[in-house]
Amino acid sequence: MSVSVVLFTCDLRLHDHPPLHAALEGSEEVVPLFVRDRDIEAAGFGVPNRAAFLADCLAALDAGLRERGGRLVVRSGDVVAQTCAVAAEAGADRVHLAAGSSGYACRRERRLRRALEAQGRRLVVHDGVFTAVPPGAVTPGSKDHFAVFGPYFRRWSQERAREVLAAPRAVRVPEGVGSEPLPSRSGLAGVSRGLARGGETEGRKRLAAWLRDGLDAYADRGDELGADGTSRLSAHLHFGTLSPVEVIHGARRRGGPGAEAFVRQLAWRDFHQQVLAARPDASAADYRTQRDRWRGGAAAEEDVAAWKEGRTGYPLVDAAMRQLLHEGWMHNRSRLVTASFLTKTLYVDWRVGARHFLDRLVDGDLANNQMNWQWMAGTGTDARRNRVLNPLSQARRYDPQGTYVRRWVPELAGVAGRAVHQPWKLPDKERAGLGYPDPVAGLAEGQARFRRARGLDR
Known part of the structure; x- marks a missing residue:
């Protein structure tokens, strides 16, 4: 009886799944496998929000498979070793996998191919899944x-675009392939209170x-x-x-x-x-270097802490950062504004902001996160490398009534009109009663510092 393994990674679905479709067409039995990758967790990518969402996704995938007569096999450890072990247990002659694009995914694919070939098995890689x-x-x-x-x-x-593949009607899994229990979001510490459900x-x-x-x-x-x-x-x-x-x-x-x-x-x-x-190195290195000498030291660290906690004194920036803390998600416009503020106004290394986003974002995708941060820092693919998004003009344009700010910065909920975006202009007595911080830096000051650092005034 022919058997295949389908190694799920970031493709946790049954609808329009080319590896699963091909495996079911070519084999009588299929082992749907997910390996909790110790290398990814050790590298700091198994953060609470994504771990919680992942648990939801695996539970939904297992439930969908069980509705079709199958089940999800879960293992932990080295992906290559665990996949080879499952293939041996099941007597599978091939493993199906969705092609990845990161440097890590490509290395994993090469390692897995060599290991399977040493066992006399075949790795089949499918494009157009992610x-x-x-x-x-x-x-x-x-x-x-x-x-x-x-x-x-x-x-x-x-x-x-290729045609969409239907979800399978039945999935037959060979007996005797052991599985660990499904992970659960219950008991995970540090999960954002407003995190959406996954699956x-x-x-x-x-x-x-x-x-x-x-x-x-x-x-x-x-x-x-x-x-x-x-x-x-x-x-x-x-x-x-x-x-x-x-x-x-x-x-x-x-x-x-x-x-x-x-x-x-x-x-x-x-x-x-x-x-x-x-350019896999662009996940950590400048795609197009501007030879920046980013700020460091105690003052910069204090500014970064204020930025992370949503207390910079700029309401739009703070609203966005507080949304991130509460939901593990942020509007794309807010991502651009907060990234511009950190890299251009505070002149802090884009990698500091990118790491914080990866620590909190449930959608923390390496390619999109790092390349968007580089785009805003002026070290990436953007032709206008020195653009600065002014948080006040961005607020007037994209939150003219202050709805977003009042939703996420309750200290300013009672401030009327457009003063909500510039509370430092309120009378001293009124401002003191808000309990909201003064700006960590002036916009003109930040702009001048950035221009000096980039050599734009020479």
Whole structure:
């Protein structure tokens, strides 16, 4: 009897799953396997918010498999060793895996291929599982990747998305393959109180609601912080409980300006994946160095602490950072503003901010997080490397009524009008009663420091 193993990583779904589809077509029995990777946890990526969301995803995946007569096998340790052990226990002749784009994923794939071949087994790697267009599928002439989004998007848009695969009706798992208990979010310390639930069922419900009720207004209201008019699908795309191919097909069927704007954001996700696949060192090193000498020392550390805790004295920045602490998620516009503030106004190394985001974000995707931080720091793919997002002008444009600020900074809930964005302009007596801090730095001061550091005034 032919047996295959499907190694799940960040593709925790049954719908539109090419590795699972191929395994079921080619084998009579299939072992759905997830390995709790000790290397990822040791590297600091097994943080509470993502661990909790992952537990939800694994529980939903196991439940979906059991509805189809199967089950999820869970192991812990080294991915290669555990996968080879399961393949040997099941008598599997091949292992199916979704292709990754990070340096770690590529190394894992090479190690697994060698180990399986030494056992006389085969590794089958599938593209187009994590992204709509696989990294490297479109390239600019003789180069290995696009460094500018506009030309990439034009080529990306010309690619024909593959058809969506149906979820399997039945999954037959061989007997005798042992499994550890499923992890649970209960008992995990440090989980954000407002963290959303994970899992394929939740993701599909959210997608259906978004396509029905939210997508049409996205082009007009997607950047409005008070409206909360984004899809909030990023965590489901990161963990693969939703297929980006299926999401794009659904948006395009709906059509209209909202769908066009939304699909463009999904293209940005693929863009960053192809950058990191070509330049894996960009996860920690400047993609295009500006030879920055970032601030250090006690004063910078105090500023970073204020930034992390949402007490910089700039209401829009503080609202965003407090949202991150409470939900493990943040609006994309807020991510840009807070990143600009840390790197350009406070002149602190982008890696400090990127690490904090990875520690808190439930959708903490390495490619998108690091490349967005570099884009804002001016060390990445952005042609305007010295742009600064002024938090006051950003607040006036994207939170004109102060709805977002009042939601997340309760000290300012009673401040009327646009004064909510500049509480330091209130009369001294009124300001003192708020219990809200003064700005950690003046915007003009920060701008001048940044320009001196980058040598822009020479």
